[in-house]
Amino acid sequence: MALAPKTHKRPLSPHLQIYRPQITSVLSISHRLTGIALYFGLLLLAAWLLTLAAYPPCFAWMQGLLKTLLGQVVLFGWAFCFFYHLLNGVRHLAWDAGAGFALPDVYRTGWAVVGGSVFLTILAYGTAAGWWVNFI
Amino acid sequence: MHDKDEKMQSAYGRIHGLGSAKDGTGHWWAQRVSAVALLGLGTWFVYAVLIFTAMEPVAARDWLAQPLNSILLALFTLTALYHGQLGLQVVIEDYVHTHARKYAALVLVQFVTYGAMAAVVYAIAKISLGV
Known part of the structure; x- marks a missing residue:
């Protein structure tokens, strides 16, 4: 049985390494990456709920873990992934309905998603952390 | 007859059940329906998190135990896990090309998802009903 030699390292046609990142491709892969991150965050949420319901000492330990710098970074990151995936998801639903395919629209809505998710993340995280308490 | 059927x-x-695997459209549709549901449920979840963080743990647990909050949290977590399973399935199918690894990964995601769903249902039931 003749197997094709696998050792040839032929160059692929123009590929990721030599492409300048474009907002379209970067936002597209970000949708997937944030989706994957959100799934793992959901598993964390499930574990957190389980300890809240049934294992008070574990719950206290988890709450302590979430208060550390690493815990806060994870929560902030998850919040960003959440808002990004939510807003960009609306964009995807609009495309599925056949709307917003013109390139200027794609750029405009793309930047709106980036700005909107940063804004909502800071708004939500800041509210939970009590950042604006002194201003109200 | 063909024309008439198409108009109805x-x-x-027209495309449901077509394609080599006969179920690609079903997957696509389920992903969209759960996405639309999550627009509303996700917005509620943000509100719930903000309420929750503003309370002491004991009061927060009581808030979660109220019927509507328990139901909405169950709907959000289950729908989100389902949506995530559908999404990870596509990612695995796109990037894992070895047959054995691909199916192992798909089954693993199924097991983990159903495990998390069971844990969430148990946790919310216990918080809400106090068993």
């Missing part, structure tokens, strides 16, 4: 069908109805 939606675009989705």
Whole structure:
């Protein structure tokens, strides 16, 4: 049985390494990456709920873990992934309905998603952390 | 007959069940329906998190135990896990090309998802009903 030699390292046609990142491709892969991150965050949420319901000492330990710098970074990151995936998801639903395919629209809505998710993340995280308490 | 039938069908109805695997459209549709549901449920979840963080743990647990909050949290977590399973399935199918690894990964995601779903249902039931 003749197997094709696998050792040839032929160059692929123009590929990721030599492409300048474009907002379209970067936002597209970000949708997937944030989706994957959100799934793992959901598993964390499930574990957190389980300890809240049934294992008070574990719950206290988890709450302590979430208060550390690493815990806060994870929560902030998850919040960003959440808002990004939510807003960009609306964009995807609009495309599925056949709307917003013109390139200027794609750029405009793309930047709106980036700005909107940063804004909502800071708004939500800041509210939970009590950042604006002194201003109200 | 063919023409008449087509006019009575939606675009989705015409393609449902077609393709080599006969179920690609079903997957696509389920992903969209759960996405639309999550627009509302996700917005509620943000509100719930903000309420929750503003309370002491004991009061927060009581808030979660109220019927509507328990139901909405169950709907959000289960729908989100389902949506995530559908999404990870596509990612695995796109990037894992070895047959054995691909199916192992798909089964693993199924097991983990159903495990998390069971844990969430148990946790919310216990918080809400106090068993």
